[in-house]
Amino acid sequence: xxxxxxxxxxxxxxxxxxxxxxxxxxxxxxxxxxxxxxxxxxxxxxxxxxxxxxxxxxxxxxxxxxxxxxxxxxxxxxxxxxxxxxxxxxxxxxxxxxxxxxxxxxxxxxxxxxxxxxxxxxxxxxxxxxxxxxxxxxxxxxxxxxxxxxxxxxxxxxxxxxxxxxxxxxxxxxxxxxxxxxxxxxxxxxxxxxxxxxxxxxxxxxxxxxxxxxxxxxxxxxxxxxxxxxxxxxxxxxxxxxxxxxxxxxxxxxxxxxxxxxxxxxxxxxxxxxxxxxxxxxxxxxxxxxxxxxxxxxxxxxxxxxxxxxxxxxxxxxxxxxxxxxxxxxxxxxxxxxxxxxxxxxxxxxxxxxxxxxxxxxxxxxxxxxxxxxxxxxxxxxxxxxxxxxxxxxxxxxxxxxxxxxxxxxxxxxxxxxxxxxxxxxxxxxxxxxxxxxxxxxxxxxxxxxxxxxxxxxxxxxxxxxxxxxxxxxxxxxxxxxxxxxxxxxxxxxxxxxxxxxxxxxxxxxxxxxxxxxxxxxxxxxxxxxxxxxxxxxxxxxxxxxxxxxxxxxxxxxxxxxxxxxxxxxxxxxxxxxxxxxxxxxxxxxxxxxxxxxxxx
Amino acid sequence: xxxxxxxxxxxxxxxxxxxxxxxxxxxxxxxxxxxxxxxxxxxxxxxxxxxxxxxxxxxxxxxxxxxxxxxxxxxxxxxxxxxxxxxxxxxxxxxxxxxxxxxxxxxxxxxxxxxxxxxxxxxxxxxxxxxxxxxxxxxxxxxxxxxxxxxxxxxxxxxxxxxxxxxxxxxxxxxxxxxxxxxxxxxxxxxxxxxxxxxxxxxxxxxxxxxxxxxxxxxxxxxxxxxxxxxxxxxxxxxxxxxxxxxxxxxxxxxxxxxxxxxxxxxxxxxxxxxxxxxxxxxxxxxxxxxxxxxxxxxxxxxxxxxxxxxxxxx
Numbered sequence: 001x002x003x004x005x006x007x008x009x010x011x012x013x014x015x016x017x018x019x020x021x022x023x024x025x026x027x028x029x030x031x032x033x034x035x036x037x038x039x040x041x042x043x044x045x046x047x048x049x050x051x052x053x054x055x056x057x058x059x060x061x062x063x064x065x066x067x068x069x070x071x072x073x074x075x076x077x078x079x080x081x082x083x084x085x086x087x088x089x090x091x092x093x094x095x096x097x098x099x100x101x102x103x104x105x106x107x108x109x110x111x112x113x114x115x116x117x118x119x120x121x122x123x124x125x126x127x128x129x130x131x132x133x134x135x136x137x138x139x140x141x142x143x144x145x146x147x148x149x150x151x152x153x154x155x156x157x158x159x160x161x162x163x164x165x166x167x168x169x170x171x172x173x174x175x176x177x178x179x180x181x182x183x184x185x186x187x188x189x190x191x192x193x194x195x196x197x198x199x200x201x202x203x204x205x206x207x208x209x210x211x212x213x214x215x216x217x218x219x220x221x222x223x224x225x226x227x228x229x230x231x232x233x234x235x236x237x238x239x240x241x242x243x244x245x246x247x248x249x250x251x252x253x254x255x256x257x258x259x260x261x262x263x264x265x266x267x268x269x270x271x272x273x274x275x276x277x278x279x280x281x282x283x284x285x286x287x288x289x290x291x292x293x294x295x296x297x298x299x300x301x302x303x304x305x306x307x308x309x310x311x312x313x314x315x316x317x318x319x320x321x322x323x324x325x326x327x328x329x330x331x332x333x334x335x336x337x338x339x340x341x342x343x344x345x346x347x348x349x350x351x352x353x354x355x356x357x358x359x360x361x362x363x364x365x366x367x368x369x370x371x372x373x374x375x376x377x378x379x380x381x382x383x384x385x386x387x388x389x390x391x392x393x394x395x396x397x398x399x400x401x402x403x404x405x406x407x408x409x410x411x412x413x414x415x416x417x418x419x420x421x422x423x424x425x426x427x428x429x430x431x432x433x434x435x436x437x438x439x440x441x442x443x444x445x446x447x448x449x450x451x452x453x454x455x456x457x458x459x460x461x462x463x464x465x466x467x468x469x470x471x472x473x474x475x476x477x478x479x480x481x482x483x484x485x486x487x488x489x490x491x492x493x494x495x496x497x498x499x500x501x502x503x504x505x506x507x508x509x510x511x512x513x514x515x516x517x518x519x520x521x522x523x524x525x526x527x528x529x530x531x532x533x534x535x536x537x538x539x540x541x542x543x544x545x546x547x548x549x550x551x552x553x554x555x556x557x558x559x560x561x562x563x564x565x566x567x568x569x570x571x572x573x574x575x576x577x578x579x580x581x582x583x584x585x586x587x588x589x590x591x592x593x594x595x596x597x598x599x600x601x
Numbered sequence: 602x603x604x605x606x607x608x609x610x611x612x613x614x615x616x617x618x619x620x621x622x623x624x625x626x627x628x629x630x631x632x633x634x635x636x637x638x639x640x641x642x643x644x645x646x647x648x649x650x651x652x653x654x655x656x657x658x659x660x661x662x663x664x665x666x667x668x669x670x671x672x673x674x675x676x677x678x679x680x681x682x683x684x685x686x687x688x689x690x691x692x693x694x695x696x697x698x699x700x701x702x703x704x705x706x707x708x709x710x711x712x713x714x715x716x717x718x719x720x721x722x723x724x725x726x727x728x729x730x731x732x733x734x735x736x737x738x739x740x741x742x743x744x745x746x747x748x749x750x751x752x753x754x755x756x757x758x759x760x761x762x763x764x765x766x767x768x769x770x771x772x773x774x775x776x777x778x779x780x781x782x783x784x785x786x787x788x789x790x791x792x793x794x795x796x797x798x799x800x801x802x803x804x805x806x807x808x809x810x811x812x813x814x815x816x817x818x819x820x821x822x823x824x825x826x827x828x829x830x831x832x833x834x835x836x837x838x839x840x841x842x843x844x845x846x847x848x849x850x851x852x853x854x855x856x857x858x859x860x861x862x863x864x865x866x867x868x869x870x871x872x873x874x875x876x877x878x879x880x881x882x883x884x885x886x887x888x889x890x891x892x893x894x895x896x897x898x899x900x901x902x903x904x905x906x907x908x909x910x911x912x913x914x915x916x
Contacts, residue, residue, distance in 0.1 A: 056819060058815060058818055058819060086821045086822070086823065087821060088821070089818070089819055089820065089821035090819060090820035090821035090822075091821055094819070094820075095819045097812060097815065097816065097819075099812050102811065102812040102813060103812045103813055103815075103816045104813055104816065105813040105816070105817065105831055105835070106813070106835070106909075106910065106911060107834050107835055107908065107909065107910055108831075109910075116820060116822065116826075117820050117821075120820065120821060120822060121821060152910040152911070154910070154911045165816070168816075168820070315604065
């Protein structure tokens with residue numbers, strides 16, 4: 001192999017915590033060859049982002065320390081002064097980040113932010129930089145690049161902003177592009193577009209890419225070689241194909257077995273728990289045979305023709321000028337012990353549906369029958385009583401627990417507020433629930449910050465269970481969790497379903513997880529259900545074009561199946577904003593097979 | 602943009618009406634009879650009655666309010682019970698004095714507070730940050746009157762550098778005018794500078810840890826560009842709103858400062874009017890102040906929108 005573009009030798013990065021140096025990345029060495037894509041994969045806290053920031057030397061100088069050597073084109077970056085380093089950053093190597101929504105400065109036009117790189121590093125005049133920026137915007141396939149030069153970041157969607165970030169990174173034709181989770185915050189169809197774009201641009205420009213991700217599917221899709229990181233150390237490095245099929249380290253195998261694979265459920269009717277692999281030994285425990293938990297009685301939740309719209313107001317007297325048709329004519333039912341998943345991309349109305357059912361958002365019309373309640377007619381104390389039957393688990397385990405409340409108090413609170421028993425009974429209940437979700441009752445007096453993300457989500461589940469609800473709305477409840485934790489929490493939900501006969505309305509964008517945990521699936525698009533049916537039927541025989549597109553976009557964690565090109569498109573997700581007086585069309589559904597319906601017109 | 606300004610002005614109307622009712626009734630509820638104050642030693646009931654008639658003090662209160670409000674709308678704030686001058690004229694005389702004091706104090710506050718806040722944020726947890734914070738805390742805790750008196754003692758009495766009191770219009774003798782105003786403006790401005798410094802610092806700290814600042818650094822920009830152009834303009838947004846709110850504090854401070862340095866401004870006018878139960882003047886001054894406050898906030902809101910493209914687009 002010729003000299004590598006990037007060569008990292010024995011990199012150790014430490015942070016000063018309370019006067020002590022604590023190493024977060026330990027003794028990592030790897031090379032990135034010319035034109036090569038190397039992925040660093042790992043879960044939160046593995047040190048993968050710190051590694052990338054160390055290479056860019058973007059960590060705070062006074063509280064961090066980098067040991068080892070980092071050669072970029074043969075020059076040791078660690079030895080450079082901060083001033084010399086500035087002419088390397090954004091010039092010889094560039095970086096794109098995870099959050100396209102916050103990574104661009106909101107008060108400058110995107111044109112200015114890209115031009116800045118050119119005037120800074122290439123000595124261009126403003127006019128030259130403008131022309132070059134427009135060329136770059138065209139290169140990353142932003143439609144009407146010339147017209148959008150003077151627009152601000154908030155006028156772009158997430159996917160388009162990530163394109164802007166890529167254009168900015170490519171501006172000075174860097175030898176190395178570091179992409180730190182560049183698609184994690186994006187919808188799956190947009191993720192596919194961005195991955196394709198990075199690939200194509202890499203070939204055109206002949207640059208090397210260091211790709212940081214937690215997503216094994218993305219790794220399989222994009223990288224030539226892969227480094228697996230675990231708690232600050234590189235536990236395995238090798239060709240991506242070898243890592244996936246002949247992984248040596250126990251952690252690599254554990255990580256891979258926890259990854260849900262779309263299509264792995266073929267031929268199965270019921271949900272399936274994830275295998276749990278011990279990260280130390282690599283021995284995997286295969287899930288036991290599943291029981292059919294779905295009740296034969298009538299549905300516990302029936303939703304008919306649910307509509308939720310939000311008015312858009314503007315002008316001097318804030319007259320209504322239109323409406324967001326967030327949920328449009330949605331109907332489904334849910335039985336005890338059953339999991340119905342609502343899947344779709346951002347803005348499809350899946351979360352609004354969940355909230356409308358609980359009346360956290362006021363629906364515009366429709367009927368909701370829940371456990372004997374006519375939900376839409378409830379007022380005051382009846383409404384609160386209804387909420388005993390339906391509870392919610394949210395996405396972000398960090399912000400959904402009050403930081404000043406012990407977890408015991410948080411779990412006991414609903415029980416006390418609904419006057420379901422004495423304080424003592426509430427304590428006992430909380431202790432029991434914590435045990436049930438796999439924590440210890442001895443943790444009752446601790447505060448949320450003492451727990452990890454996965455543990456907090458368990459606490460949130462315990463809190464939701466404290467009122468003995470019959471239905472749980474799980475709104476992206478496992479989306480923010482690391483793969484191995486995600487698998488554990490999914491298993492917990494399945495255990496609870498079996499023991500408590502819970503019905504889940506599982507709201508998620510993650511097709512692979514949905515395939516694993518659901519009995520039935522409803523695909524939502526622009527506020528409507530376009531396809532609904534038994535999981536096996538929808539996944540094995542998708543009918544609606546949108547369902548097919550969604551499934552095709554999911555990266556498959558298998559490098560052998562890479563290269564099924566989707567063709568570069570830059571379709572945006574449409575928005576359900578309608579003018580005043582808009583009449584939604586009458587929809588018709590066709591029954592594909594028993595219980596499997598698809599929207600045909 | 603015109604729609605936005607129109608909207609804000611429409612909202613200002615009920616606000617001003619509520620303030621006018623409040624101002625008017627508050628003083629009807631206050632103990633003390635203005636006629637007695639006017640008449641001085643004269644306690645002849647006939648004379649008092651005549652005075653009451655003259656100033657319509659026997660009319661039903663709602664009628665008095667409507668009459669007064671009608672006058673306010675046409676720029677007639679009534680006649681001072683004390684000096685017999687039109688209130689509008691009194692205000693027109695005193696207002697420029699206070700405006701000059703306020704503007705100079707604000708300039709002090711901005712010139713000291715904002716750079717200090719930026720430096721403290723950039724040099725977080727260093728000696729510079731601590732020194733700036735300690736100075737800010739002392740600026741906030743030292744009472745105006747004490748600082749004013751100490752400065753007069755040191756600068757005027759001991760050193761004889763600046764006049765201890767008095768006022769000269771800036772249009773008549775600019776040098777003398779600035780000389781008399783420097784100390785009061787500093788006394789008035791230092792607490793504001795401290796508040797501004799603390800808010801600028803915290804706004805800057807928030808911005809400096811933002812993702813887009815990391816992006817700016819990843820582009821290889823110099824620290825100057827990162828701090829001044831990418832960070833500061835974002836941190837400025839909350840500071841603009843704060844500055845308009847500080848205007849209220851500024852007026853309250855001006856009352857005291859004008860007393861200490863015997864400056865014949867707005868603050869002195871209102872204090873004298875309250876002591877003399879000069880209702881018309883009190884009403885006029887309070888209305889005028891409220892209008893000023895609303896105006897400052899309107900300007901701040903417009904500036905906020907101009908500085909913030911996210912809001913500009915939604916107009």
